[in-house]
Amino acid sequence: MKWNQIPLGPLQTNCYVMEKAEKCVIVDPGGEGDKLIQYIQTKKWQPIAILLTHAHFDHIGAVDVIRDYYQIPVYLHEKEAKWLVDAALNGSQSFTPGHPIKIKPADQMITNEFDLVLGEFHFTVLETPGHSPGSVSYYLRDEGMIFSGDVLFQQSVGRTDLRGGNEQQLLTSIHEKLLVLPEDTIVLPGHGPITNISDEMNQNPFLNGF
Template sequence: MKLDIIPVTSFQQNCSLVWDEKDKSAAIIDPGGEAPKLIKRIEELGLNPKMILLTHGHLDHVGAAIKLKTHFNCEILGPAQADEYWFQMLPQQSRQFGLFEAEAFLPDRWLNREGEVIQLGELGFEVLHLPGHTPGHVGFIDHVHHIAFTGDVLFNQSIGRTDFPGGNHEDLMRSIKDKLFTLPDDTIVIAGHGPYTTVGQEKMHNPYVHG
């Protein structure tokens, strides 16, 4: 598995490119904006994007999804349908976030079935439901390479906000403690913002998940 992380927009949201080395089939995870920059990088790497995966419906995670879908002719998968209102509210989100203009859209398919494995060449990503930051938030877990793409649930030394409409702190803590923290300690967590971390490191040192 190969991975490239490209921070986009003033929110420095981590867009991840993951690909299978053999056939260069790629997934674009959370393309939050700056479509031209992402397209340039994808073309430099010679990748063949097969899908766009979204962890949740916040503008800073989905802002370039439609442009990339159109450019590469690939499907948008996820999050779970409980985030539908965030997609419908994209125009309002662009005003609230002070980001670029965004039109409402819907993914090609909601990832409502937890445990579904999304295949990308020889790679597989299990869909985990991780509500709390948003109700339909999902994570994509590669159990073979011990890598988890978890959006705005768990950060290096921090956790996702739950003060947006539909946020729920108890759900978020359950997503972290009952789901992410059951993954092996050496699992690398690619967070939606900031540096990556590991499950073991956050179990030991994250000040928000103790007590």
């Protein structure tokens, strides 16, 4: 499988594009939809789905542009179903005043943890709330990698001072859902560089003493 990390939007949120057999899945298209389409077109890949780790404004800005262009479904946890259409809930009303983000509802609602098969892609969807109520992480067991959204970063963790955030819940999610994965699992976060489970177990100061 090929993948690329593409920082997009006002906060340069990491968007990820994964490819197998010329089909691709997009994780968190945060903005600059035309730039993302141009990249995909250059590769001659065919998108088949958009996966959202959560619905904060900096992760969803290009959703409608990509969805409408390729006519593909968007996956999001049901606890944040209303966030896509509500600028107050997704944070754009506060963080980008004058530029509220309101997009169409998700096509597929995630209601629990399950195995998601999209063509050649086999994900395990893990519920990892704490940064936001509906935060999920997408684990590719065969590839040894996980898309953690804003739950776990290199030597940091997601903020919990936004709507629905909960620090204890976030730490529980990290320890019970992420740190139990094989230590060589690659972590692809919503911001910053990639890392791995082993390094975060041993070096992340926010996880010490939990």
